[in-house]
Amino acid sequence: MDVALTTPVAEGDPPKAGGPPGLVLGGAGGLRAISFAKPNRGLPRNREKDQIIRASGPQDLKDDLGRPFPLPERTQERIVSMAPNVTEILFALGLGDHVAGVTRFCDYPPEARSIRRIGGLVDPNIEVIQSLDPGLVIAFRGNPLRLVDRIRKLGLPVFVLDIGEGLEALFPLIAKIGRVTRSEERADALAAGLRRRLEAVDAAMSGAGTRPKVFVLLYGQGLWTCGGESYVDDIIGRAGGTNVASALPKKWILYKREQILKDDPDVIFILARSGKDFATGRDWLLRKARVESVAAVRSGKVYELDENAASRFGPRLVDVLDRMVRLLHPELFGERP
Amino acid sequence: MSRKTGRRLFWVVCLAACLAGFLLSVLTGPVKTTPGDLLRFIQSHDRVQAAIFIDLRLSRAVLAFLVGAALALSGAILQGYFRNPMADPFVVGVSSGASLGAVIATSLGFEAAAFGFSGPGLLAFISGLGIVSLVYVLSLRRGGFKVETILLTGIAAGALASALTSFFLFMRSDSYDQAVFWLLGSFQLAEWRQAATIAPWFVLCFVAAIWLARDMDLLALGDETAQALGCSVRRVRKAFLVMSALLAALSVAVSGVIGFVGLVVPHWVRILIGPGHRALFASSALAGGTFLLYCDLLARNILAGELPIGVITAAVGAPFFLYLLHKKR
Numbered sequence: 001m002d003v004a005l006t007t008p009v010a011e012g013d014p015p016k017a018g019g020p021p022g023l024v025l026g027g028a029g030g031l032r033a034i035s036f037a038k039p040n041r042g043l044p045r046n047r048e049k050d051q052i053i054r055a056s057g058p059q060d061l062k063d064d065l066g067r068p069f070p071l072p073e074r075t076q077e078r079i080v081s082m083a084p085n086v087t088e089i090l091f092a093l094g095l096g097d098h099v100a101g102v103t104r105f106c107d108y109p110p111e112a113r114s115i116r117r118i119g120g121l122v123d124p125n126i127e128v129i130q131s132l133d134p135g136l137v138i139a140f141r142g143n144p145l146r147l148v149d150r151i152r153k154l155g156l157p158v159f160v161l162d163i164g165e166g167l168e169a170l171f172p173l174i175a176k177i178g179r180v181t182r183s184e185e186r187a188d189a190l191a192a193g194l195r196r197r198l199e200a201v202d203a204a205m206s207g208a209g210t211r212p213k214v215f216v217l218l219y220g221q222g223l224w225t226c227g228g229e230s231y232v233d234d235i236i237g238r239a240g241g242t243n244v245a246s247a248l249p250k251k252w253i254l255y256k257r258e259q260i261l262k263d264d265p266d267v268i269f270i271l272a273r274s275g276k277d278f279a280t281g282r283d284w285l286l287r288k289a290r291v292e293s294v295a296a297v298r299s300g301k302v303y304e305l306d307e308n309a310a311s312r313f314g315p316r317l318v319d320v321l322d323r324m325v326r327l328l329h330p331e332l333f334g335e336r337p
Numbered sequence: 338m339s340r341k342t343g344r345r346l347f348w349v350v351c352l353a354a355c356l357a358g359f360l361l362s363v364l365t366g367p368v369k370t371t372p373g374d375l376l377r378f379i380q381s382h383d384r385v386q387a388a389i390f391i392d393l394r395l396s397r398a399v400l401a402f403l404v405g406a407a408l409a410l411s412g413a414i415l416q417g418y419f420r421n422p423m424a425d426p427f428v429v430g431v432s433s434g435a436s437l438g439a440v441i442a443t444s445l446g447f448e449a450a451a452f453g454f455s456g457p458g459l460l461a462f463i464s465g466l467g468i469v470s471l472v473y474v475l476s477l478r479r480g481g482f483k484v485e486t487i488l489l490t491g492i493a494a495g496a497l498a499s500a501l502t503s504f505f506l507f508m509r510s511d512s513y514d515q516a517v518f519w520l521l522g523s524f525q526l527a528e529w530r531q532a533a534t535i536a537p538w539f540v541l542c543f544v545a546a547i548w549l550a551r552d553m554d555l556l557a558l559g560d561e562t563a564q565a566l567g568c569s570v571r572r573v574r575k576a577f578l579v580m581s582a583l584l585a586a587l588s589v590a591v592s593g594v595i596g597f598v599g600l601v602v603p604h605w606v607r608i609l610i611g612p613g614h615r616a617l618f619a620s621s622a623l624a625g626g627t628f629l630l631y632c633d634l635l636a637r638n639i640l641a642g643e644l645p646i647g648v649i650t651a652a653v654g655a656p657f658f659l660y661l662l663h664k665k666r
Contacts, residue, residue: 122515123525123643127393131368133385144515146455150526154388 061179064162065145072157075182076135083121083140085314086161087112089177090138092315093186100132108308108316122147130154136180140313163313166234170194170317190315197318198238201325205240208329214241215255215265215296219272219281219307223255223289232310235317239324241267260291267328268296271307278304303327344610344620351623355402358630362398363390365638397527400535401633401646402626404524404588405598407539409625411584412599413606413618414546417553418577419484425599426585429491429578432596433498434468435461435589439519440505455526457519458590465586468494473578521645522595524633531591538587542580543622549573550615557612595647597654598625605657 061071078100081087087106090099096111101118116132118124121142129137129151137158139148152158159180161173171191178187214236218224226232227248236243244263245255268285272278282302291297305323309316326333364370368389378386408426415424426432438460472494476487506516518525552573555563560570588595602625603617610616629646632653636646 119643122518123523125367125637125643126525127389127637128367130385130388130393144518146457146526149455150528153528154392 063158063160064176065160067160069157069159069180072136072180072182078132078134078136079181080118080129080132080134080137081106082118082124082138082143083312084108084308085312086138086140086177088312088314088316089174089190090181092190093174093178093181093183095181095183098181100134101129108312126151126154129156138177138180163231165229166231167198167238167317167321168234169231170313170315173313174315194315194318197322201238201321204325204329204332205238207332208240211240211242212266212328213244213263213295214328215244215260215263215268215294216305217268217270217281217285218252219270219277223257223260224252225255227251227253231313231317235310235321235324239321239328241324241328257289257291261293264293264295266295266299267301267303268294269303269305269324269327271305271310273307275304301327344616347606347609347620348623351620351627355623355627355630358627358634359395359398359402362401362630362634363394365634366394367638392529393527396529396532397524397633397637398630399529400527400532400591401524401629403532403535403539404592404595405602405629405632406622406626407535407542407584407588408595408598408629409602409606409621410539410543410546410618411581411588412625413603413614413621414553414577414581414584415599416603417557417614417617418574418581419488420557421484421488422604423600424488425597426581426588427495427596427599428488429582430468430472430495430498431465431582431585432589432594433495433502435465435586436520436594437468437498437502437505438462438464439589439593440502440516443516443519444505444508461519461593462586462590464498465589466582468498469578469582469586518645519593521647522593522650523636523643523645524592525637525643527592535587535591538583542584543618545576546580546618547615549576550613550618553577553614557614593645593647595629595650597647597650597658598629601654601658602628 061069063069075095075098077098079090079095079098080101081090081099082103084103084105087099087102088108090096091109091112099112099115102112102115103124104117104120106112116128118128122144124147134156137151137156139158139160141161141163148158148160161176163169164172174187174191178184216226216232216236225245226243227250228246229249230251233243233246244260244265245253270278270281270285272281285291285302286297296302305320310320364372364375366389370389374386375390378390412425415426415428416422418424419428439457442457442460472487472491476483476490552568555566555568556570556573564570585599603621606617606620606624610620629650632646632649635649636644
């Protein structure tokens, strides 16, 4: 089984149903790979013209708190990212060189690790942020509002983004980051690439017969799983599976052992940070969790998902989707070479 | 060494440490700055340096000092009030009540600011004072007022508030990270407006406490004796309880729950300068402010990010407390 999951499964190996070679996240390589996407060619230019007018006229850019944000005239040189998914999107837009500060959780792509750390999501050092003299600070849900306000009071331009529901919310998120960094063209290209991959999955799923029952285990203490409000639930649905905890209206919940016995999932995914964590988690599930009667455990269909990729609301969620599709419906890929 | 010289020495050392603490606070941080930078900054204004020196570091130091002074004063008052050296703002339920309010506000997403406080700060203030009033009313009910009753009621109410706090944290596990900074305290978000909000209240309580200190000395002899010596015990007690609760609730509202300052600092001061309450109140405030100033220096300089300050006050406070207990024997 594929355990080395720091490499996205989809890289250079996209789903079969059409579309260009998968968008390699980060850097210009990915952009080149999809720049032949004709429908988008004219669009950004028109929009640019539009925005020159907008930038000089009344501002209509708002962040997800509904606060008006002055649209910068060009890409800012020093951008501070206050969340790992924002960092990933900035890099995917080819703006890695402009990122001046990241959180200690920002470890993807690897280049992000060498950027100045500002602290964590809830405990960044405001002084470090100020000393970077950023032209743009991008905050995300998970950064406390009080913290955002404190940074704003220093006179720094803070653009706040919220998480949406389901994978579909990735597109407005990327578009907004593209807009506020004045990389609309690249954002459109990135979004178009992701859109094609989603459509490829949808097309492939139309041929799928069964919908295996899926249980997602968060590696750690006990049977933590994702409920119906989590975007992981949406990914499972798109990948042609059924999340057994889908009916529970929460993001993360501690599942009950008797409930998982009753649900009898066909496949179990373990969200783990490393191959070692996954091995420990699988051992626990197979030997100690007393869920031997569950179909997934009996058949050994216990797979790893990269927790970092799956828990950050960024482009790598589509990698997670690709991997899940292949594991849930191997027949779709085995039959058609 | 006579008590008077000792007291003078204490004041000199404390003031010097306090000034040094402020200077260190302004000069140290993740961004390297030298005294030369500060001098040059005073001569020529630079926007980034102004934000770092004045808006971030100095406001934070001032707020830490004010909160430390308020907590230590609150603790000193309560220890006199209960005639019990173990008393501190936790005992009457202020701290646990206030953290309950903050956690409820965080988990309900109540973040709006009002009256110079953030949403959690405001709710922390209200619920902190609310719990003390409840404790007070409950203790009054049966046949007059007894110190033991209010102490026990306070502990029970505090435990209940802690249980509810845990419940809300468990229900909204995604707000846990944010709540940690309320439960353990932090000056991460310090700003001038917070300092300006609590400063007048602190000064008011401080002056009142110094003014009523003589009565606190009488209370130490027992309520009956104090009454016989002309102290209107009930009124004085009520005034002190209100003051200490107000000081503690204000502190929690701006910085979260910071333990051990209210407990340890008055002890330290009492050993060094004696039990007279006028000097004790004044010195506790100065020493508490200075202590928290240094704790905050550690909190923001030890790690790349931020450390909750409660971790530091307890780590420094607990061994010191043990030492005091040991030395007394």
